[in-house]
Amino acid sequence: xSARPEVVAEVANWLESRAGLRTLTRAIAAxxxxxxxxxxxxxxxxxxxxxxxxxxxxxxxxxAPDRAFASAQAILWEVPFGWLVRLAHAQGASALLAIGIAxxxxxxxxxxxxxxxxxxxxxxxxxxxxGFVAALTGYILPWSQLxxxxxxxxxxxxxxxxxxGTTLVTLARGGETVGGPTLSRAFVAHVVALPxxxxxxxxxYGRLIARARRIEMRRxxxxxxxxxxxxxxxxxxxSMLVVVYLAVVLALVIYVxxxxxxxxxxxxxxxxxxxxxxxxxxxxxxxxxxQRLIPDLIAALPWSHGRLAAAAGxxxxxxxxxxxxxxxxxxxxxxxxxxxxxxxxxRRPVAIAVIVLTLASLAVLTSLGxxx
Amino acid sequence: MKRAIELAAATLIxxxxxxxxxxxxxQAAIDTCVACHEQEEDEDVAKAVPEWRKSxxxxxxxxxxxxxxxxxxxxxxxDAHAESAGWVGxxxxxxxxxxxxxxxxxxxxxxADGNLGDGFEGGGIPPTCVDCHMSTGHDTxxxxxxxxxxxxxxxxxxxxPQLAQARRDVLALVQRxxxxxxxxxxxxxxxxxxxxxxxDLRALHDGWAPHFHRFEPAEFARxxxxxxxxxxxxxxxxxxxxxxxxxxxxxxEGGIATLTLFFAVLAGLxxxxxx
Numbered sequence: 001x002s003a004r005p006e007v008v009a010e011v012a013n014w015l016e017s018r019a020g021l022r023t024l025t026r027a028i029a030a031x032x033x034x035x036x037x038x039x040x041x042x043x044x045x046x047x048x049x050x051x052x053x054x055x056x057x058x059x060x061x062x063x064a065p066d067r068a069f070a071s072a073q074a075i076l077w078e079v080p081f082g083w084l085v086r087l088a089h090a091q092g093a094s095a096l097l098a099i100g101i102a103x104x105x106x107x108x109x110x111x112x113x114x115x116x117x118x119x120x121x122x123x124x125x126x127x128x129x130x131g132f133v134a135a136l137t138g139y140i141l142p143w144s145q146l147x148x149x150x151x152x153x154x155x156x157x158x159x160x161x162x163x164x165g166t167t168l169v170t171l172a173r174g175g176e177t178v179g180g181p182t183l184s185r186a187f188v189a190h191v192v193a194l195p196x197x198x199x200x201x202x203x204x205y206g207r208l209i210a211r212a213r214r215i216e217m218r219r220x221x222x223x224x225x226x227x228x229x230x231x232x233x234x235x236x237x238x239s240m241l242v243v244v245y246l247a248v249v250l251a252l253v254i255y256v257x258x259x260x261x262x263x264x265x266x267x268x269x270x271x272x273x274x275x276x277x278x279x280x281x282x283x284x285x286x287x288x289x290x291q292r293l294i295p296d297l298i299a300a301l302p303w304s305h306g307r308l309a310a311a312a313g314x315x316x317x318x319x320x321x322x323x324x325x326x327x328x329x330x331x332x333x334x335x336x337x338x339x340x341x342x343x344x345x346x347r348r349p350v351a352i353a354v355i356v357l358t359l360a361s362l363a364v365l366t367s368l369g370x371x372x
Numbered sequence: 373m374k375r376a377i378e379l380a381a382a383t384l385i386x387x388x389x390x391x392x393x394x395x396x397x398x399q400a401a402i403d404t405c406v407a408c409h410e411q412e413e414d415e416d417v418a419k420a421v422p423e424w425r426k427s428x429x430x431x432x433x434x435x436x437x438x439x440x441x442x443x444x445x446x447x448x449x450x451d452a453h454a455e456s457a458g459w460v461g462x463x464x465x466x467x468x469x470x471x472x473x474x475x476x477x478x479x480x481x482x483x484a485d486g487n488l489g490d491g492f493e494g495g496g497i498p499p500t501c502v503d504c505h506m507s508t509g510h511d512t513x514x515x516x517x518x519x520x521x522x523x524x525x526x527x528x529x530x531x532x533p534q535l536a537q538a539r540r541d542v543l544a545l546v547q548r549x550x551x552x553x554x555x556x557x558x559x560x561x562x563x564x565x566x567x568x569x570x571x572d573l574r575a576l577h578d579g580w581a582p583h584f585h586r587f588e589p590a591e592f593a594r595x596x597x598x599x600x601x602x603x604x605x606x607x608x609x610x611x612x613x614x615x616x617x618x619x620x621x622x623x624x625e626g627g628i629a630t631l632t633l634f635f636a637v638l639a640g641l642x643x644x645x646x647x
Contacts, residue, residue: 076564077564083564083620087564230645232645233642233645236638236641236642236645237642239638240635240638240639240642243631243634243635243638244631244635246631247627247628247631247632247635250624250627250628250631251624251628253624254620254621254624254625254628255621257563257564258560258561266567266568266571
């Protein structure tokens with residue numbers, strides 16, 4: 001410290017007296033940490049990269065139906081290093097969702113939803129779900145054939161809901177069909193509402209988890225490693241995570257750039273030309289496959305013909321929607337359903353079986369969807 | 373515990389449904405026609421089913437009724453083959469272009485207007501769809517011009533007066549197209565997406581392929597010139613994209629190397645802070 005130039009020390013002291021930043025970093029560093037803190041920290045880093053690359057994209061992107069595709073293409077082909085920013089944003093979205101899924105699975109296996117962590121789980125899962133919504137809204141913005149038709153396919157099932165179906169579709173699209181108002185809504189959600197909500201939830205998550213860990217330490221219900229409280233050690237660890245994450249995204253950008261650009265992403269939106277087939281991104285394949293699977297299955301049942309055909313058709317259309325729409329609520333309800341005290345995975349065979357079977361189902365559906 | 377068991381059961385049912393789904397997808401293709409014809413004692417009739425399963429029609433979920441008409445859900449043989457159900461039966465040789473043309477309309481028009489279609493005049497038996505696309509009857513495949521025009525030639529193509537020019541022009545073009553296709557595939561894997569190269573190549577192929585169905589020498593020559601110019605453009609664009617991809621890869625690898633070095637420095641600093 002003595003080697004530090006006097007002027008730097010003075011600036012640091014001035015900042016400390018006004019903002020108390022040193023106190024804050026010490027407090028963060030002294031927060032008790034679990035063994036897998038790095039996964040949540042990586043999610044935060046991934047989100048930060050999305051914010052930074054998203055802001056850079058906004059410099060050139062034009063959110064208007066007649067200019068969105070051209071501006072997105074210009075970012076890729078004409079803007080210096082635009083390819084790097086756009087691909088990092090697109091690949092980063094996939095990486096962020098993969099981290100969110102991994103975090104959810106790990107938390108479920110370790111029963112990180114049990115008392116006193118119920119709200120930690122709820123907050124974390126809402127953040128993961130927001131990631132999916134952000135991916136869906138971000139998909140629309142380049143206004144390609146893929147954007148247009150994937151959005152049409154994603155929003156059209158809402159019309160099947162009894163009574164409120166048409167209202168829901170109009171609400172999502174801003175009109176009867178996908179068009180300019182849909183783009184405006186997706187833009188506002190993706191660029192303003194979702195990032196603000198995510199920042200607030202990340203802050204809340206940090207507070208909730210720190211509180212839960214203190215309670216667990218006090219009760220001695222869980223072995224938690226307390227760091228030495230060295231802010232520099234923690235800063236170095238976080239920096240190492242940042243470096244690893246950036247290297248992984250960079251590798252994805254250079255070696256598999258096509259991952260971020262599925263079929264039909266290279267043509268501007270054309271409402272009069274329906275491309276076939278439309279494949280969603282990997283994280284929505286399970287849902288699209290479910291929408292194909294259940295109507296087929298119900299139609300194949302013997303009682304689906306004759307007088308009950310209409311009812312069977314209705315069930316076939318609504319059941320997948322109920323499953324897809326209900327899944328987030330099931331996820332959020334987990335802490336209030338499984339309330340036993342046991343956390344050790346080896347002593348929770350039923351819970352682990354449910355997790356494994358759910359993952360296997362999603363994997364099979366995703367695989368079927370990918371080969372459709 | 374009870375709820376957890378219910379959840380597990382629901383997931384198991386979901387998996388079971390997945391198995392059933394595969395069955396239901398097949399159900400769409402394997403209808404009454406297949407069920408009956410597969411058990412047919414007449415081998416010529418029965419072999420249609422395994423042949424069809426190897427075809428592009430099977431892959432595209434085009435079932436028997438798609439070409440032959442009839443009612444694939446009928447329980448009775450007569451109902452299934454009733455004219456009122458749209459049954460068109462098996463076409464004669466001369467009817468084949470119209471039969472396939474029910475779906476492949478533009479190709480059928482090209483065929484009828486060109487040299488091949490003219491071959492029917494005077495009671496001739498020119499090559500039709502079957503010669504190039506269905507070697508055994510129901511195993512419809514995409515035809516490869518290079519394979520068709522290489523020895524041994526399909527029987528009905530051998531006597532065509534335009535054959536020599538077709539072989540010279542088309543084979544040279546196909547050879548070039550194959551080389552450019554391979555290059556496009558290599559470049560597309562590394563280049564910034566979307567390159568549009570595969571789409572351009574496909575459009576080019578779709579542009580000259582109809583000439584093959586007309587078999588007109590003058591058109592071959594004209595198509596050859598146009599296709600070669602388009603291939604030149606695709607190739608030069610490929611080269612440009614490849615250079616760009618190379619430059620990006622080197623830049624990215626430099627970035628990864630720098631990050632790795634930075635990580636090593638951070639790891640070293642971190643280890644010094646351990647007690």
